[in-house]
Amino acid sequence: MTASHHPAPLERLRTELRGTLLLPGDAGYDAARTPWNLSIEQRPAAVAEPADVDDVRAIVRAAREAGLGVTTQPNGHGASDDLDGVVLVRPRRLDELHVDVEARVLRVGAGVNWGRALAALEGTGLIGLAGSNPEVNVVGLAIAGGQSMFSRRYGLTARSIIAVELVDAAGDVRRVTDADDGELLWALRGGGGLFGVITAIELSLHLGDALYGGGLVFPAESATAVLSAAFALAHDEPELGLDIGMMRFPDLPVMPPHLRGRIVATVGLVHVGDETTGQVFADRLLAVAEPIANSLTPFSIGQLAAVAAEPVDPMPTADFGAAIGPLDETFAGDFVEAFLRGADRGLTRCGIRAMGGAIAEELGAELSAIGAVHAPGLLSSGALLLDPSVDAEAALSPLRELAAKYPAEGMVPSFLGSQTSLADAYGPAVLERLATVKRRVDPDGLIRSNRPLG
Incomplete structure (x- = not known):
């Protein structure tokens, strides 16, 4: 595909980002779009790897101007076949990682996997509600519910979320807590990536020295x-x-x-x-x-x-x-x-x-x-x-x-397996409440999830 076939907002975005933007036909596009499950074929309108939060804001605003959607896949887990008309965000360079031992809080950027996060907990006597695979992304697991081998003792990972920082559908940066928007944080605790492009998350840690x-x-x-x-x-x-x-x-x-x-x-x-x-x-x-x-x-x-x-x-x-x-x-x-x-x-x-x-x-x-x-x-x-x-x-x-x-x-x-939606996990009351939050924070449906509402 030649550059003339690409939406103008994406062509401009490519020159503005500190990170990278790959469009169909670019060298590296095919490798960048490939999900974790190699049997799934997805062809997004672009693959973006933001360098920082400002890049994420620019990506969201350019996608809106171009009439495209935005979805996030740090490593490609949970991918589906349908990414037509969507900008795929790979937030790997958002790699902040901090452990507050006294407060028992883990803060990570959206590109951090559990293997790296758990390595940072060595010697602290604390554990995070991690998945069993080190290549699973911290944010991705948490917002999708997150059953851990520690969950029967300490609960599901989603319920350990303290705060989420995201870029919303308007391109604005938000920090979401129970105090400032409890309903949105309720939705983020298990509702997946429907509500914004997450840039960082904070999770409760638990005792586990042996x-x-x-x-x-x-x-x-x-x-x-x-x-x-x-x-x-x-x-x-x-x-x-x-x-x-x-x-x-x-x-x-x-x-x-x-x-x-x-x-x-x-x-x-x-x-x-x-x-x-x-x-x-x-x-x-x-x-x-x-x-x-x-x-x-x-x-x-x-x-x-x-x-x-x-x-x-x-x-x-x-x-x-x-x-x-x-x-x-x-x-x-x-x-x-x-x-x-x-x-x-x-x-x-x-x-x-x-x-x-x-x-x-x-x-x-x-x-x-x-x-x-x-x-x-x-x-x-x-x-x-x-x-x-x-x-x-x-x-x-x-x-x-x-x-x-x-x-x-x-x-x-x-x-849930591939080609599923949140309707395969939740009943009508939860789905309607999630839909109400979605309509409030993203009335135009700009932000897409790898697992939609229904």
Whole structure:
């Protein structure tokens, strides 16, 4: 595409920014527009990487003048196919990071990922309600609800938001707190990126000077017994972080020999406390079956990513998420059966994050769109699409059937799959209240979210 085909406001913007603006046809545009999920094709009108807040203001105002929308994807998580007529903002250079140990507050710019934030907490005795992947963006996780392995003890990440700084649809800078606009902050606590281009966020931190956890991997023939025991443990210990599921490892030479080509049951465990107590919890699982692998260990907050050991590279995937429950022995058997059927068709992984504990706490729930979530578990699954013969819908369909058989109320938007909206997480009353806030702060719908209202 030649420059003459680009809107004049964007051409002017390119010369004004301290950061960068890439338009279709520019070298680097294709790499810049690529999302985390490589199976998604998005072609925005431009990709902007602002250097500072003034750049963000200029981007918003130029998009308005050009009749375009604006959406933000720090790393490309939560992307959808439809970015026609939208300026995509990558706020990676907004990299401010400050830990106030005395006040127990984490302040980060919109480009900061959890891996860097947790490294800054090393030695403080404090923890943030982080996701399990270090490449997940702090702001992105928080405003989408944010279920952490610490959430059963301390609550969802969205409810830890203290303040949000953003550029609104008029191009003005705002600092949003409960004191100056509680309704907007309510919406930002779980309503996603509908309300402005966020430049910085402040989150409450929590005590956690001793941590214990890691992963246990069991053979598939022990799956039902192990998962049943893990679900019972989740019920009995409502503050213990648990991720319970199954995986199919590819039959590739790069895989460890003891895992190559195998289907396994997995339990991720995170305990805020000492090793002795954490090991007592783990022993309930180890009494059921002999693990193939055991990475349980004391760790510090900066090592959380190594404990979770999740992939950190973009890949093409098809995904599905749902609220689900009750988590019991009957469900465990049906879950294993559904996974095995899906694995025969290309399903790669399925985990169930145990809920309950502080996640379901009603005190203060009225201050956030996410509120108190009462689902027993959240299912998250994916099929790798490296092999073009994989039928994604066929691979995921057994899990869709499972979710329909075991429905539960309440969902965290960050656990939704691609091509979903907030209507897949929230009921009509919350959606209407979010829409009311949206109409007030952005009546023309300039700011787009990767997960729209409906």
